[in-house]
Amino acid sequence: MDRPRGRFAPTPTGPLHLGNARTALLAWLSARAAGGAVVMRVEDADLLRTRPGMEDRILDELAWLGLDWDEGPDRGGPHGPYRQSERAPRYQAALDRLREAGLAYPCFCSRAEIAAASQAPHAGDDGPRYPGSCRDLSAAEVREREVRRRPAWRLRVEPGPVPFADAVHGPSAHDVAAEVGDFVVLRADGVPAYQLAVVVDDVEMGITEVVRGDDLLPSTSRQLLLYRALGAPPPRFAHVPLVVGPDGERLAKRHAALSLGQLREGGADPRAVVGLLAALSGLAPEGVDRSPAELLPGFRLDRLPRAPAVLRPGAVERLLSP
Ligand code: GLU
Numbered sequence: 479m480d481r482p483r484g485r486f487a488p489t490p491t492g493p494l495h496l497g498n499a500r501t502a503l504l505a506w507l508s509a510r511a512a513g514g515a516v517v518m519r520v521e522d523a524d525l526l527r528t529r530p531g532m533e534d535r536i537l538d539e540l541a542w543l544g545l546d547w548d549e550g551p552d553r554g555g556p557h558g559p560y561r562q563s564e565r566a567p568r569y570q571a572a573l574d575r576l577r578e579a580g581l582a583y584p585c586f587c588s589r590a591e592i593a594a595a596s597q598a599p600h601a602g603d604d605g606p607r608y609p610g611s612c613r614d615l616s617a618a619e620v621r622e623r624e625v626r627r628r629p630a631w632r633l634r635v636e637p638g639p640v641p642f643a644d645a646v647h648g649p650s651a652h653d654v655a656a657e658v659g660d661f662v663v664l665r666a667d668g669v670p671a672y673q674l675a676v677v678v679d680d681v682e683m684g685i686t687e688v689v690r691g692d693d694l695l696p697s698t699s700r701q702l703l704l705y706r707a708l709g710a711p712p713p714r715f716a717h718v719p720l721v722v723g724p725d726g727e728r729l730a731k732r733h734a735a736l737s738l739g740q741l742r743e744g745g746a747d748p749r750a751v752v753g754l755l756a757a758l759s760g761l762a763p764e765g766v767d768r769s770p771a772e773l774l775p776g777f778r779l780d781r782l783p784r785a786p787a788v789l790r791p792g793a794v795e796r797l798l799s800p
Contacts, residue, residue: 493536496755568679640699644717719782729789
């Protein structure tokens with residue numbers, strides 16, 4: 479069998495927090511424990527949301543933790559470019575294939591409606607189900623509308639659940655047609671939707687396993703429809719539970735004290751940070767320093783608890799005290 483290939487896919491819109499770092503650690507452990515390669519891909523397709531300097535900072539902080547990767551924007555590789563902002567022709571080519579197969583159609587609905595129904599990859603951000611208003615426009619109607627507005631492109635979705643086996647959560651399925659409807663694959667402003675970009679990239683970069691936060695579990699069925707439409711075999715999916723703060727809320731940018739950069743600047747030892755991430759994942763007892771490599775022996779993603787990992791009060795402060 480070919481060597482397994484995993485990946486990190488950070489979005490350079492904000493600094494990494496402990497939750498992102500834990501996901502990256504688990505993706506690294508999963509790939510490396512199987513003797514696999516790790517690919518770094520920067521998900522900056524939406525340049526308006528990208529923050530200058532954030533890519534360098536994210537790569538630097540992951541390296542500080544002791545993670546490494548074989549291919550990426552900083553080191554090149556045979557499957558580049560490794561920044562989504564440099565891959566637009568590839569997304570366009572995939573869209574052209576979908577169009578030629580009659581699987582994608584132009585949608586002229588208002589910007590607000592498209593924004594609501596399409597873009598953000600995270601659960602709960604998907605807005606209302608798209609009612610299919612532009613699904614059956616005639617060629618003449620399309621020509622007439624094209625004069626006035628550039629269309630978004632949607633994937634034609636057939637009814638019924640789209641099941642898959644998640645390595646952490648077990649059997650999973652979403653009924654895309656009922657929940658989301660025909661979803662946007664290319665926005666009217668030419669920016670690929672997360673769903674299309676992530677699938678095109680994972681296919682072209684030969685990714686065999688996707689380890690990511692379980693906030694993205696609901697988008698996996700959509701992505702499976704794209705794998706099917708593009709005739710590509712899907713990877714193995716593993717959705718790891720999020721880390722929640724002491725307040726029970728999912729870690730977010732507002733938990734500023736938990737950013738990796740602040741821990742680093744505050745003098746935290748990266749081995750202590752990895753030790754905390756390992757303890758949060760049931761991989762090591764609390765309060766023990768570890769390097770990523772020390773966590774490799776016997777690592778099994780399918781043994782990861784399915785419940786959210788709770789960051790106890792004081793856990794971060796302990797990293798900062800001498
Ligand atoms: N770029 C996405 C994020 O940072 C992750 C996408 C993925 O892993 O599929 O949330």
